Amino acid sequence: MTDPIRISGLGYAYGEGELRRPVLRDVALHVRAGEVVLLTGPSGSGKTTLLTLIGALRAMQEGSCRVLGRELMGASERERVRLRRSIGFIFQNHNLLGFLTARQNVAMALEIEAAMPERERLRRAGEMLAAVGLEGHEDKPPARLSGGQRQRVAIARALVACPGLVLADEPTAALDKVSGAEVAHLLRDMAKSRGTPILMVTHDPRILDIADRVVAMEDGRIVEEAGA
Numbered sequence: 001m002t003d004p005i006r007i008s009g010l011g012y013a014y015g016e017g018e019l020r021r022p023v024l025r026d027v028a029l030h031v032r033a034g035e036v037v038l039l040t041g042p043s044g045s046g047k048t049t050l051l052t053l054i055g056a057l058r059a060m061q062e063g064s065c066r067v068l069g070r071e072l073m074g075a076s077e078r079e080r081v082r083l084r085r086s087i088g089f090i091f092q093n094h095n096l097l098g099f100l101t102a103r104q105n106v107a108m109a110l111e112i113e114a115a116m117p118e119r120e121r122l123r124r125a126g127e128m129l130a131a132v133g134l135e136g137h138e139d140k141p142p143a144r145l146s147g148g149q150r151q152r153v154a155i156a157r158a159l160v161a162c163p164g165l166v167l168a169d170e171p172t173a174a175l176d177k178v179s180g181a182e183v184a185h186l187l188r189d190m191a192k193s194r195g196t197p198i199l200m201v202t203h204d205p206r207i208l209d210i211a212d213r214v215v216a217m218e219d220g221r222i223v224e225e226a227g228a
C-alpha cells in the first residue's frame with residue numbers, strides 16, 4: 001500500500017513580486033497507512049499552510065505532494081475537488097451549520113454519495129453520532145451542545161463518509177483540558193479502528209500522547225521528528 005501522504009521538496013510563498021514571502025521551504029514528510037502524526041511548532045511556522053496544501057484546499061507551487069496516490073503539483077481545480085472528497089476535515093471552530101441539527105450536519109458529508117437516499121444518510125449519521133457518544137443529542141442544533149460535543153459532531157462528520165485520510169487543524173484548541181483530551185483520544189481511537197491515517201496540527205501539549213509520531217516545524221521547515 002502506498003503511503004497516504006508523501007511530500008518532498010515542497011515550497012510555498014504568499015504574495016507576489018516584492019511582497020512575496022516564503023512560508024514553507026523544502027518540506028519533506030511521509031505519513032504511513034494508519035498512522036497518527038501530530039504537527040507542532042510556533043505560531044507562523046507554516047503548519048496550517050502545509051495542511052491546506054495537503055488537503056488540496058490551495059494550489060501547489062513547488063515540489064511534490066502525493067496524497068492518497070494522487071500528485072497535487074500541477075493538479076487542476078477539478079482534480080483537487082475530487083481529492084478533497086476523500087479527506088475528512090476537522091477545524092478548531094468545528095464549522096458546523098447552526099441551522100441544521102447534529103444529525104443533519106453529519107448527513108451532509110454523505111451528500112457526495114449521489115446514489116444514497118436521504119433516509120440512509122440520516123440513518124448512517126445517527127449511527128456515527130452514537131459511535132462518538134452523542135446518542136440522544138442527534139436532533140439538537142450546535143448551539144445546544146457543549147464545545148466538546150460539537151467537536152464530537154465534527155469528528156462524526158469527518159469520518160462518516162469513510163475518508164482515506166483525516167486532516168485536523170487545532171481540533172482541541174477551544175476546549176478545556178478534560179474535553180480536549182477526550183476528543184483527541186476519541187478521534188485517535190475511531191481512526192485507528194478504521195485504519196484511517198490522521199495528520200493533526202496542534203499546539204496542545206496535553207494530547208501529544210495520542211501520536212505515533214510528532215513532527216515539529218519552525219520557520220517553514222521541518223526541524224524534528226520523534227516517535228511518541
Ligand SMILES: Nc1ncnc2c1ncn2[C@@H]1O[C@H](COP(=O)(O)OP(=O)(O)OP(=O)(O)O)[C@@H](O)[C@H]1O
Nearest residue numbers: 014015023041042043044045046047048049050201
Ligand atoms: N492568506 C495569507 N496571506 C498572506 N500571508 C499568510 C496567509 N496565511 C498565512 N500567512 C502567513 O504565513 C505564515 C505561516 O502561517 P500559518 O498559518 O501556515 O502558520 P501556523 O504555523 O499554522 O500558525 P498558527 O499556529 O498561528 O496557526 C505566517 O507568517 C502567516 O502570517
